[in-house]
Amino acid sequence: MGNPFTKKEREDLLSKFFDLTNKSEEIMNKIDNVNSVEPTEALTKNLSAINKELGELWTSYKDGVPFKNLSKCPFTGELLTHSLDINGLNGLWWNTDLPTRPEENLPKTYFAMSGAMKLNTPIESFPFLCATGPEVPFVLPRLLQYTQMKAVISSTTVGKHIVYFIFYYADPMIYNIERVNDYASNSYSYVNTNNEIKTWTSYENIKDFDLKSWIENGKLLWIFPEDEDLILHSDVSRCPYLNLEGSKNNKYIQNEKIWSGKNIDIKEYFANEDTSGENTTNTKNNSEEIDQDILKKAIKYMSEGGL
């Protein structure tokens, strides 16, 4: 972990970085343009110099991203410290296609990092794509179906926005199953059984936004927002993450524009599965019991390779 940049250093760095990125694109357009009057050799030389400087800025940014205690392992009590650009979404950390993140030193029980974000105005301006996920937190039944897997939800602020982290932990570790992309990223890294670091991409996962039952059955623990001691809790009555207002659709931001992408909510996915035959005369009217039925069907469906 290097020395974290100050706000001013970060602003200057990013300003220069985006400026040089624009210049780089302009030059590449000129090179591609057969009608350009500027000599290719000069353009290429200029481009090379800019790229070199971009590389240095990129390294400076990576070295300056702060680390923050974000979670705690529910099996060992070990703190999880992760890099996070808390100053705003315009940081390169938040570039979904090419996230700039330093090497992490994570607990050996760490399995995956997922997240959600409640966006507030003003939205920062940046040229890259940032996928912030839904506005309310969720869990992934596909992962929590394993007995040795648990999740912990915590939250902090990034600029004006509230980010909900859901970290997954496994004890003992599970190998050879697909994980989930690191939050706001399009890939994830993991350590395999040969102790090698590998990178992979996961595609859309079915989400469950109803957290209460997962807390009740011990699969999800929570930490009070901004609790610096990161004390883990398992009671439902005080959990601040239940019934939050916000969209369940994924949010995408680029060049100050926000748009949504439809998410797969487990209840909606299976809600219409069987509305005739047995279920119409089913004596179960309790919606919670029906929801549990849907959940069990979903897990069975996924484990049989339905996705």
Place this chain on the structure above:
Amino acid sequence: MMENKFMKNKKGQYIIELNKKDISTIFIDEFGFTHNEMSPFNDKLNKYAKGSQTITSEAKGLIKDKIFIEASKTLANPYLLITTRLGGGTFNFDEIKIYKAKNSDLLVALSETPNNSYYIQVFDDYNSYIKWWVESYASKNDETVANFIPPKVKLEELLFMLHTIDYYKRLTYQNLLDYKTQTPLLAKFTDFSENMNKSIKSRDIRWLLPAFIAMTPGIAKYNLDINVEDVKVLTTQNFIGNKKDPETNENMMAFGESSLIMGLEFMRTWMLCAGFEIKILINDKTKEIDRFFIAPTALTNHFIRLEDSDDNKCMVNHQAYTIDQLSVKMQEIFEASVDQKPTSKFCSKCSTPLSENAKFCIKCGNKS
């Protein structure tokens, strides 16, 4: 007349009864074993003069048994000792010591009988022992439940939480006896704390807090320092809260979600508990490797692992395990213990012996 017997019980386990008076003649005169300081018979064998006693006919039958010979080798020169206590709730107290030698997979359990003899129970290896223990005593539930005591907490804080669970039971029974229906249950803070002192001193293993203290071998070594700050964990983890008594308007203690659920669980379904302490003989010194406590209920297996911290203090890691999780965790602990080799490397934080190329401590996770 008492006889040495070897017999198989209903589960196919090999159990031998050994007269105490035969130990020296068997181990010294017949087998010629050397013995180390971890041997349960070390003192007795040290005092015995070779050839000073005559072997009995019972012992003559026993010394030909192959399993008894192997078990005796283990008992003469063990390098691993597991002290386990079983009892609490509705069960009486019992202590069994289990031994393992370096060149043998056998686990040999030894318990004293009231008849001046020992029962020796032999397990093929630690996996067999764990399988037997889990089948005999663990909760069979395979559904996960909430862990209201997430890691890690101080030992002193845990004692408060265990007492709150007991106190819920106490007040419920009191209401029953008084034909009262008090909803919610309320208590005075002073009564709660006074009762905690009594509970700790009582060693009455029918209650969870004294059972935890009595059943966990070696817990006396920790420098227990209970102070007011430790009570905070009860509100932090929603074990208790404040509530006004509707009749007197006095500020009272009410049970929170965590103690309501755990209180009911333990009141209705807790039958027994067990404590384990694992020591090894390494470089001629006895070192403590691990210490944990298990309290099975109908819902789950409460697993409490005690971890040494600075100044002879203790942090505890509580988990609520399904039957499979418990088996896996016990296997992990036993495997790490039996794999201990003579080493000059120890954890700088908790002094656990480490393998020479270990990067982390297997017990506390400290980077080595």
